[in-house]
Amino acid sequence: MSISRRKFLGWVGAAGLSTTIGKSASAATNKHFAGYPDSFAILHDTTLCVGCRSCEAACNKVNDLPPPDRPFTDLSVLETRRRTTTKAFTVVNKYDNPKKSGHPVFYKKQCNHCLEPACASACFVRAFKKTKTGAVVYDPSVCVGCRYCMIACPFEIPTYEYDQALTPRIRKCTMCHPRVIEGQLPGCVEACPMEALSFGKREDMIKIARERFRKYPDRYVNHIYGENEMGGTSWLYVSGAPFKALGMREDLGIKPAPELTAGALSSVPIIVGLWPVLLAGIYAVSKRKEKFAQTDQEEAVASALDKDRSEQSQPEEES
Amino acid sequence: MAHVTTGERKSIFSLFNFIALIVLGVGIYLTYLRFAGGLGAVTNLSDYNPWGIWISFDLLCGVALAAGGYVTSSAVYLFGMKKYHSAVRPAILTGFLGYALVFLAINYDVGRPWRLPYPLVVQQGTTSVLFEVGLCVATYLTVLFIEFSPAAMEWLGLKRARNLVVKLTILLTIFGVVLSTMHQSSLGALFLIVPSKLHPLWYSSYIPIYFFVTSIVAGLSMVIFESTLSHRFFAHKMDETHLKEANGVTLGFGKAASYVLAGYFAIKVLGISSGNLWHYLKTGYGTWYLVELLGFVALPSLLYAIGVRVKSLTLIKWTSVLAVLGVILNRFNVCLIAFNWHLPASERYFPHWMEIGISVFIVMIGLILYRFIVTRMPILYEHSDYKDAH
Ligand code: SF4
Ligand code: SF4
Numbered sequence: 101m102s103i104s105r106r107k108f109l110g111w112v113g114a115a116g117l118s119t120t121i122g123k124s125a126s127a128a129t130n131k132h133f134a135g136y137p138d139s140f141a142i143l144h145d146t147t148l149c150v151g152c153r154s155c156e157a158a159c160n161k162v163n164d165l166p167p168p169d170r171p172f173t174d175l176s177v178l179e180t181r182r183r184t185t186t187k188a189f190t191v192v193n194k195y196d197n198p199k200k201s202g203h204p205v206f207y208k209k210q211c212n213h214c215l216e217p218a219c220a221s222a223c224f225v226r227a228f229k230k231t232k233t234g235a236v237v238y239d240p241s242v243c244v245g246c247r248y249c250m251i252a253c254p255f256e257i258p259t260y261e262y263d264q265a266l267t268p269r270i271r272k273c274t275m276c277h278p279r280v281i282e283g284q285l286p287g288c289v290e291a292c293p294m295e296a297l298s299f300g301k302r303e304d305m306i307k308i309a310r311e312r313f314r315k316y317p318d319r320y321v322n323h324i325y326g327e328n329e330m331g332g333t334s335w336l337y338v339s340g341a342p343f344k345a346l347g348m349r350e351d352l353g354i355k356p357a358p359e360l361t362a363g364a365l366s367s368v369p370i371i372v373g374l375w376p377v378l379l380a381g382i383y384a385v386s387k388r389k390e391k392f393a394q395t396d397q398e399e400a401v402a403s404a405l406d407k408d409r410s411e412q413s414q415p416e417e418e419s
Numbered sequence: 420m421a422h423v424t425t426g427e428r429k430s431i432f433s434l435f436n437f438i439a440l441i442v443l444g445v446g447i448y449l450t451y452l453r454f455a456g457g458l459g460a461v462t463n464l465s466d467y468n469p470w471g472i473w474i475s476f477d478l479l480c481g482v483a484l485a486a487g488g489y490v491t492s493s494a495v496y497l498f499g500m501k502k503y504h505s506a507v508r509p510a511i512l513t514g515f516l517g518y519a520l521v522f523l524a525i526n527y528d529v530g531r532p533w534r535l536p537y538p539l540v541v542q543q544g545t546t547s548v549l550f551e552v553g554l555c556v557a558t559y560l561t562v563l564f565i566e567f568s569p570a571a572m573e574w575l576g577l578k579r580a581r582n583l584v585v586k587l588t589i590l591l592t593i594f595g596v597v598l599s600t601m602h603q604s605s606l607g608a609l610f611l612i613v614p615s616k617l618h619p620l621w622y623s624s625y626i627p628i629y630f631f632v633t634s635i636v637a638g639l640s641m642v643i644f645e646s647t648l649s650h651r652f653f654a655h656k657m658d659e660t661h662l663k664e665a666n667g668v669t670l671g672f673g674k675a676a677s678y679v680l681a682g683y684f685a686i687k688v689l690g691i692s693s694g695n696l697w698h699y700l701k702t703g704y705g706t707w708y709l710v711e712l713l714g715f716v717a718l719p720s721l722l723y724a725i726g727v728r729v730k731s732l733t734l735i736k737w738t739s740v741l742a743v744l745g746v747i748l749n750r751f752n753v754c755l756i757a758f759n760w761h762l763p764a765s766e767r768y769f770p771h772w773m774e775i776g777i778s779v780f781i782v783m784i785g786l787i788l789y790r791f792i793v794t795r796m797p798i799l800y801e802h803s804d805y806k807d808a809h
């Protein structure tokens with residue numbers, strides 16, 4: 101925790117967050133959105149993380165998740181590469197440090213709470229909302245269960261309750277939205293014994309990260325993962341090893357997901373507007389051709405008949 | 420063309436009935452498992468692989484292969500190709516059945532099918548490509564139903580209503596083309612949002628155009644393919660005009676398909692060079708891509724052209740099978756094989772036999788309905804009361 105509780109509560113009050121729980125999904129528009137001013141972010145300093153799984157345990161508790169397959173004190177699970185599941189909204193994975201062998205690095209994975217979430221833009225019932233706090237929250241009461249959000253998420257975060265027959269939900273980290281609007285810290289941030297997680301305003305988190313780069317230039321790769329990735333996220337990461345070594349994709353680019361489909365969607369009015377006119381035109385032309393063909397044919401028949409008649413009449417004249 | 424004799428037909432149909440019975444029985448049981456136990460009980464879907472064959476085959480292939488309806492009706496009614504008129508009704512029927520089955524399959528795939536109207540009536544996710552797909556497919560299913568209805572009304576003797584609907588033909592056809600253009604391409608546009616998951620050879624900002632163009636190929640080829648099948652099994656239901664026009668339909672549609680495939684080949688190559696993706700062709704995925712592009716796009720284009728040239732109906736008919744398989748292969752590649760290519764093999768998806776079982780079950784329902792309808796309603800022949808009414 102890098103901020104005091106009082107300061108944090110002050111922010112919450114200032115942003116009026118305890119009363120307005122995020123307006124309707126402004127994230128789900130085609131317009132570019134650079135994030136709510138004063139929204140929060142969490143900075144994960146992987147150089148401080150020791151892979152203790154306290155954050156996983158806290159997440160499990162605050163979200164009332166079922167007990168884990170292996171107790172949170174069992175660190176052997178770190179040996180296998182894990183992803184988020186319906187039972188674990190966050191997982192810590194261990195990776196070899198390419199710079200210093202024998203000193204593994206850890207990376208905590210969960211929903212990144214994108215500024216312009218792919219999941220929200222993909223959902224056809226707007227079940228996801230980017231709230232003013234920065235959290236991307238999900239409303240199971242409208243979800244149809246099409247799972248397009250899971251396809252769309254570039255970080256492969258949303259999980260689905262495949263074992264539920266009647267009420268399957270998408271499950272993912274909420275950035276502890278319910279706690280934050282009540283002035284509490286996210287469960288994982290509160291639980292981390294190493295201060296590897298910091299919660300605060302996004303701009304401040306970026307400042308803190310830069311400050312650390314400046315102070316300890318040897319310790320960090322000079323890049324804040326999440327500052328611009330996929331248009332920016334509300335989880336930010338700094339690391340000593342290249343991010344790729346932490347299993348994070350470096351090829352995602354900085355274009356926010358909604359922009360990827362905006363072009364195709366904006367062509368809809370063109371099709372709807374132009375196609376009928378064009379097709380009606382084609383119809384008219386082919387109809388006209390047909391008519392001409394018909395008159396042509398009639399004329400041809402008529403002239404043939406004329407010719408026939410005159411040919412027939414000629415001998416009569418002769419005779 | 421070898422027409423099946425009455426005796427042979429009987430034994431084929433009793434074999435068909437036998438298989439149909441088994442498939443239906445298994446299908447009903449699997450349906451129970453699916454809705455009692457959730458998706459996990461019958462599928463291999465996972466958090467990494469949320470879409471399986473119910474999307475790649477039933478939705479993506481289903482919609483593409485049902486494109487015969489709009490392709491044929493626009494050729495005849497809008498472009499004035501009257502000589503293909505007898506192909507319209509069977510094409511509309513298969514289109515209608517195809518979309519109805521797509522809708523049925525979607526009910527299996529989504530978690531809470533009873534909420535399928537939500538995107539329309541509760542909250543509209545207009546930024547979603549899937550929203551557009553859903554809206555268009557629902558509307559087009561209705562249009563196809565209306566387009567199909569005259570055949571049913573002639574059968575039921577509802578003269579007045581039938582004549583009313585027939586008056587709307589042009590309007591419905593235009594509507595159908597607009598809707599088809601939109602959702603055929605949007606099915607491709609669904610994948611625009613996943614540049615990081617779909618292999619670069621298949622990911623392209625042109626993917627909506629690719630999907631639309633291949634839907635035309637699928638539509639044309641399916642009309643040829645179906646007419647081959649229905650000549651084998653339902654020739655006794657066809658009237659003079661249908662039998663007379665059928666060869667012309669095969670030749671004409673084969674020619675059109677050859678051109679469209681050639682054009683598609685060209686824009687695919689253009690896509691590769693504009694994205695400068697040549698180096699990927701040397702990889703394993705590249706080989707697979709070339710198999711698709713050369714074996715299932717270039718080859719059918721060539722074979723169609725030769726078939727039309729030498730007027731070989733047999734060649735054109737076999738080529739239609741190849742072209743249809745090509746479109747299916749393309750949809751599988753985009754949705755399953757080249758999707759999640761970055762994941763280790765252990766995280767990849769392979770369908771559970773029960774998923775395949777449900778898909779077969781749904782196709783079987785289509786075949787049964789098709790047979791029920793063509794043996795009763797004026798699809799392959801003109802009703803005697805309405806001759807020359809078009
Ligand atoms: S990480 Fe994925 S699930 Fe989380 S907000 Fe971004 S797109 Fe949505
Ligand atoms: S599964 Fe639910 S939340 Fe995800 S896109 Fe579909 S309707 Fe939206």
Ligand code: SF4
Nearest residue numbers: 149150152153155292
């Ligand atoms: S609680 Fe902190 S130190 Fe422990 S694994 Fe989580 S982030 Fe790392």
